[in-house]
Amino acid sequence: MRSQYGIDLSKKRTLSECRLSAELEKEGITSLQQFMRRMELDKTKRLENMMLDKLTTNYTFFMRESKHFDYLRENILPTLRPDNTGPFYRVWSAGCSTGEECYTLSMLLHDYTRQGGFLPFLEITGTDASEAAVKGAKEAVYPMRELADIPPRWQEKYVKKLDGNRHFTLVPEILNCCKFRQMNLLGTVPGVAQFDLIFCRNVMIYFSEDARERLIGQLYRALKPGGYLFVGHTELLAWNSAQFQYICPAVYRK
Structure with missing residues (x-):
């Protein structure tokens, strides 16, 4: 391992x-x-x-560490304009577990555009080492107890209840921009200088020190210049991070 x-x-x-x-x-x-x-x-x-x-621990839920999503909406998304972005806004959830993080991002970003915000065509990639987790992310069927974590306004727009209200899924608008695949984070990254935003939260806490350093290099290579990296709030990155600019707790920029 x-x-x-x-x-x-x-x-x-x-x-x-x-x-x-x-x-x-x-x-x-x-x-x-x-x-x-x-x-x-x-x-x-x-x-x-x-x-x-x-x-591996696949514990996750919708809107986990919600301050990250608040920061993204209030401080990063408003800086996007047609003259400073490409045709796509690409997001990577590295260690996506069963998909709740990806779908939270999808709901947030779709809601932002519904409120009049500008965003290029959205692509979200979720990867995880666990085959079972990726299967669950693709299926996108969740127990009703997880619904409480989703803001009521989003529930009205994006949630579809199933089998007598015992489970729910999300509408195609939210699902279709999210793609998932099994991947070892220390293997080949999905793309070099491809992503505008990477979420790699509560993943490095399970890694050895040398593996953390390798992973940080992988994430740096995968980000576009000016792209943002979000890590878990308990994952203080005391590494050779002259390559990354510290923005605020758990948020870094290339």
Whole structure:
């Protein structure tokens, strides 16, 4: 996990074994060492995907760390004009989990244009190492308990209730600009100097120090000059960040 994905579970060995124990028993595997050997021989990546799904934390919700969205709307979006932007406004949610962050951004940006704000054609890319998380993001069906996190005005415009109000999804306007794929953040980035905005929040807290440095370099390369990076509020970036300009807590600019 650490060498390939940068995720440091060395201090959580007992938790890792507990999370994997039921799956190991199903596979007839008696130890983590045996599991790792079998995973290396598994060309289908089935065991690797299972491990990622069990060991990574996909906790998220709509409007998480809402001050980020307030800052985006009040301070960044108003600076966009036809003469200083390209034909697209591209956003990357790096570590998108089950899609709530991407769809929050989509609702915010669509609502901004409905209120008369200028925005180029919107493209949102969500990536996650977990196959199950990406599948959930693509399906975009959520339990009703998550509806409370969405502002009432957005609920009226963008939410569609399902199966007797037990679940909900979002209208095509919100879904269609969001694309998802499975990706290792330490692998090939979706594009070089392609993104206007990157959200990589509450991801680096699971990474080893060397992996964090590699990831920061990946994010820097993926941003357009002048683009913004949002990280989690607990992720203070005390790194060689002369390359990034500090804007305010958890917000940086290339």
